[in-house]
Amino acid sequence: GESVGLHLPTLSVQEGDNSIINCAYSNSASDYFIWYKQESGKGPQFIIDIRSNMDKRQGQRVTVLLNKTVKHLSLQIAATQPGDSAVYFCAERISNDYKLSFGAGTTVTVRA
Amino acid sequence: DADVTQTPRNRITKTGKRIMLECSQTKGHDRMYWYRQDPGLGLRLIYYSFDVKDINKGEISDGYSVSRQAQAKFSLSLESAIPNQTALYFCATSDMGSAFFGQGTRLTVV
Numbered sequence: 289g290e291s292v293g294l295h296l297p298t299l300s301v302q303e304g305d306n307s308i309i310n311c312a313y314s315n316s317a318s319d320y321f322i323w324y325k326q327e328s329g330k331g332p333q334f335i336i337d338i339r340s341n342m343d344k345r346q347g348q349r350v351t352v353l354l355n356k357t358v359k360h361l362s363l364q365i366a367a368t369q370p371g372d373s374a375v376y377f378c379a380e381r382i383s384n385d386y387k388l389s390f391g392a393g394t395t396v397t398v399r400a
Numbered sequence: 401d402a403d404v405t406q407t408p409r410n411r412i413t414k415t416g417k418r419i420m421l422e423c424s425q426t427k428g429h430d431r432m433y434w435y436r437q438d439p440g441l442g443l444r445l446i447y448y449s450f451d452v453k454d455i456n457k458g459e460i461s462d463g464y465s466v467s468r469q470a471q472a473k474f475s476l477s478l479e480s481a482i483p484n485q486t487a488l489y490f491c492a493t494s495d496m497g498s499a500f501f502g503q504g505t506r507l508t509v510v
Contacts, residue, residue, distance in 0.1 A: 297440070329503075330504070331404075331492075331501035331503050331504050332490070332501045334498045334499075334500070337497065377442060379499075386431050386448075386494060387433075387445055387458070388445075388494075388499055389445075390435075390442040390443040391442055392441060392442045
């Protein structure tokens with residue numbers, strides 16, 4: 289299951305499929321972006337980040353894509369697992385101002 | 401031990417009471433933040449501090465105050481709690497990169 293180009297508050301994914309979570313950011317001056325994962329009862333945990341001088345960055349099973357032209361950020365999770373069920377937030381920041389601004393989040397549910 | 405520790409983890413308080421939420425960190429970061437999380441609204445910034453002598457209002461500071469007692473400690477106070485301050489509160493720290501969050505304090509104002 290995937291949602292491309294549109295932010296959805298919820299995403300249901302079959303175990304083993306790839307997931308795409310989208311985020312539209314608001315400030316064209318933002319130059320640093322982060323994806324966080326929040327599991328039930330826990331604080332947000334860092335997944336991956338990307339700076340504005342890059343279009344793509346890969347981690348372990350995750351890839352972040354940045355399209356500055358349309359102010360869009362996406363997180364791709366390969367071979368989604370039950371442990372990936374959580375709320376995912378994107379965050380943006382301007383380097384000279386260290387405040388992070390968060391999106392509303394996408395709840396990902398992995399179906400067995 | 402957690403890098404960012406919040407106390408208490410859960411609290412129920414009555415309308416009009418003063419309450420303090422505490423945060424301590426062992427990451428050695430100068431920057432500390434307090435966020436509020438409500439369902440469907442993501443995390444909103446209440447206050448932030450870039451060092452011990454620096455305090456700044458975030459987007460929703462009304463009804464809250466903070467104190468940066470030391471580099472490692474940043475507390476959030478509700479001077480007179482009201483029911484719409486019922487929420488999940490997170491403390492975070494950062495250096496030049498991403499922010500690290502505590503486990504959160506679930507506050508209920510009745």
